Amino acid sequence: MHKYIKKPIVALAAGIVALSASLASAVEIEYWQYTYASRVKAIDTLIESFEAANPGITVKHTHFPYADYRKKVAIAVSAGDGPDVVQLYYGWLNDYRDSGLLQPLSKEAFPHSSIESDFFPMVSTMKVDGDYWGLPTAVRALALFYNKDLFAAAGLPGAPETLDQMVEYAKKLTKKDSDGNNEIVGYATDGGAGQEHHFVREVLTRLYGGAPYSDDGKTVTYNDAAGAKALKFLTDFQMTHKTGASGFMNRGQDAFKAGKAGMVLDGSFRINTFEKAEDLNFGIAELPGHEGNRFNFASYWINGISSKAEGEKLAAANKFLHHITSDAAMQLWLDTVGELPAKPAIALTDENQAHPYFGPFIRGLGYATATAFVSEQPQRQAIIDAIDMVTLQGASPSDALNKVAKDEQEVLDEYYDN
């Protein structure tokens, strides 16, 4: 009797020892991002294919709600815990880098020459002090969403091509009741909230011949004639043309979704939202140009390697970063999440460029710039405040810009003086 029990137990024990030995040789790395259903799904798919191709490496995927994301990453890492590979907004890079949370990407694993030849030029913002600190899977640009039914009803042929046309169309699209209350707004403005502050900074200011910041990014330069024209253009929709009011139907995207706005400005991630609205027949067009020029704003989330990763884990992290910034990963990201590939070779395929929804965004990438934020929140607030000063306090655009430029310059000085 004894030997019948003994033998299987010995065999089982041997099995356990063998299994744990193989587990010990396996490497587990952690990947962190914020919770957004399609992003989570895309990363899960990528982890599956990565683990299949790299036996011995497992990736633990952790995600939190966006509202807590920055806080949790900061707290976990400052406690010596946290991810090996982490997703962060490009505008946060400086905060993270200064705090020693990230390590530079190794030049052997990620040669600079191939980054610079493969990725869109805006990714160069991630090169600081001679090193790259992270790479994006996807990038985002802005475009103009327009309501095809309202355009047809107003007898308009298609999306506006220029700023002047945009104003003219907005006037034609706007409908008011007998008391002068808005029923349909031509252009749904958000008073700078949402994506609109980017539109003022990187698109309108440049269209009017200016630049938002000096080339080294250390000085605010939008407080000039070009900036004033840019601010006037946007605030005139509320003040002069009366073709929209901030807060109408809550947010611009809500008004548009409800079919109560002719045009609204947003990113490709909004396509999903609008597709779900049943009676909404919408089109997407490139942002209007001015005097033959076009500009756009691009932003992205990067994947960086935390300073915690060393040895085997670092090697695994490098492999994983390669995997999630590969060509296949980018196409998957576009199809799953709706964000645009970060490499021109993948983004600018004929098929993608001709896509009725992605096409205008992808074409916009070709002439897009990314703001080098040092602290995104107060810098965003500066533009919103300038818009409020003009629309609520009747300040002149140039006075408003001078005032907020001073505040924003303090933010920049505080950062660069360190």
Place this chain on the structure above:
Amino acid sequence: MFVSFWNKLSVNQKLAITAWLFLAVPIVFYVCIRFYPTFEAFYVSTFKWNLLGAKKYIGLRNYEKIFADEDFWLVLLNTFKYAGLGVPISLFIAFCVAYFLNEITRWHDFIRALYFIPFLTTAVAMAWVWKWFYQPMPIGYFNFFLNYLGIPQQPFLKSVTQGLYSIMAPAVWAGLGFQVVIFIAGIRAIPRSYYEAAEIDGAGRWQILREITLPSLKPTVIFLTVVSTIGFLRIFDQVYSMTTNGDGGPLSSTKPLVLMIYEFAFDEFKIGRASALTVILFVILLAISMFQLWLMRKKP
């Protein structure tokens, strides 16, 4: 050894030790989650720290920067507006409601419950409903009503002059239930004999209210004033939920101190500056509480 020590003690000593053992739980709890962080805030407020990197000692620079910041003074003024207007308005309404509610017996409990429900409701949920009320047409009820009366639409939350009051209204409403209940309890605690004596002497309704009810309610009024002052000085949920991006706008016109602390700490990661602001708020609240103790000590 412990047993022999325990056996030597008197019954009273044993009781005292047992009591202290039980009391130790909340004391330890409070020391860890209240007092320690409070003193830590004093300490951190003298550093420049972004939560991730090393702390850098900068003395009182955080305070200097705060006092030199125009926005801080605006925010402080806003905070005192919330308290300075919100407290008297809410106490006045609460007293009127309690006074008349006390007179009626029919539906008394039901009406009191109606007033109390907002107090139990999540501030965030309520703020969102009110935010919706304030929308321009075709969504907002208030503007719809104004339009019906032939009055032009009002911007409410989208205005630098109306924003703060628009946010104060739901905050007043939310606190009303609690205040009404306390006032009713206060009114009922006044001995009936006072009223009977006054009636025999031929005092009128107004005179009774002024000479008996109000003076007898002084402790209630002081208690409610202090509690709701502290509540209004710490207002956050309503402002965060009702303004665009929770920024206390437009142009910081509705931003209270606590929201500014939150922004410094969790949007800009200036933990030192945020701690310094916390200390300032602490000092203000402490001063008000001390003033309350002083008022309470003086017997009417």
